[in-house]
Amino acid sequence: RKEVEQDPGPFNVPEGATVAFNCTYSNSASQSFFWYRQDCRKEPKLLMSVYSSGNEDGRFTAQLNRASQYISLLIRDSKLSDSATYLCVVADTGGFKTIFGAGTRLFVKA
Amino acid sequence: DGGITQSPKYLFRKEGQNVTLSCEQNLNHDAMYWYRQDPGQGLRLIYYSQIVNDFQKGDIAEGYSVSREKKESFPLTVTSAQKNPTAFYLCASSWRLAGVSTDTQYFGPGTRLTVL
Numbered sequence: 595r596k597e598v599e600q601d602p603g604p605f606n607v608p609e610g611a612t613v614a615f616n617c618t619y620s621n622s623a624s625q626s627f628f629w630y631r632q633d634c635r636k637e638p639k640l641l642m643s644v645y646s647s648g649n650e651d652g653r654f655t656a657q658l659n660r661a662s663q664y665i666s667l668l669i670r671d672s673k674l675s676d677s678a679t680y681l682c683v684v685a686d687t688g689g690f691k692t693i694f695g696a697g698t699r700l701f702v703k704a
Numbered sequence: 705d706g707g708i709t710q711s712p713k714y715l716f717r718k719e720g721q722n723v724t725l726s727c728e729q730n731l732n733h734d735a736m737y738w739y740r741q742d743p744g745q746g747l748r749l750i751y752y753s754q755i756v757n758d759f760q761k762g763d764i765a766e767g768y769s770v771s772r773e774k775k776e777s778f779p780l781t782v783t784s785a786q787k788n789p790t791a792f793y794l795c796a797s798s799w800r801l802a803g804v805s806t807d808t809q810y811f812g813p814g815t816r817l818t819v820l
Contacts, residue, residue, distance in 0.1 A: 598746070628808060635792075635816075636813070636814070637794055637811035637812060637813050637814050638747070638794070638811050639811070640808045640809075640810070643808065681746065681747075692737075692749065692809070693746075694739075694746040694747040694748075695746050696744065696745055696746040697746060
């Protein structure tokens with residue numbers, strides 16, 4: 595089992611749609627959670643940190659379920675500019691270990 | 705402007721040659737990292753460094769070497785021992801080691817290495 599697993603995608607959605615990304619992680623000791631966005635042939639950029647209480651930033655909402663070891667990202671009212679790969683990232687506490695998921699590619703079409 | 709720079713953007717190497725990828729940051733971050741990304745795969749950690757003159761192997765360190773002589777610089781050498789070096793290499797930095805705090809990693813623009 596991979597340490598961080600994401601939906602394989604790709605997701606193809608029309609503009610205005612709501613799209614949900616799912617991610618599961620295997621290490622229950624994980625403490626820090628993030629969603630990164632990566633455009634084609636570019637570096638990943640932080641989209642959101644994910645907190646236990648859930649957090650929202652405009653059209654983006656992130657949720658964490660520690661009991662199920664599950665993280666989600668919801669994008670509402672999709673824009674063409676949201677087209678990218680979304681990476682789920684999990685980091686452990688104590689020593690160092692940050693694991694990146696393989697990413698889910700999103701295509702938003704007019 | 706603060707940020708992370710990597711050079712070169714594209715690099716071509718003949719088999720059997722060592723090459724060094726540059727990574728510089730002016731964010732005053734303590735921790736720096738090197739990752740490798742292959743098509744359709746997530747980032748894999750090669751090496752990381754928490755402080756100057758200290759670095760640790762990541763998951764795929766074989767065939768790579770690093771140094772951390774200055775806080776702002778963390779060069780990566782891809783040696784001839786690396787069997788499949790063609791990939792996208794990403795350098796990152798953070799205030800502290802990810803996992804110890806919620807500090808996030810910030811990435812440079814990457815170097816695309818192709819072995820001919």
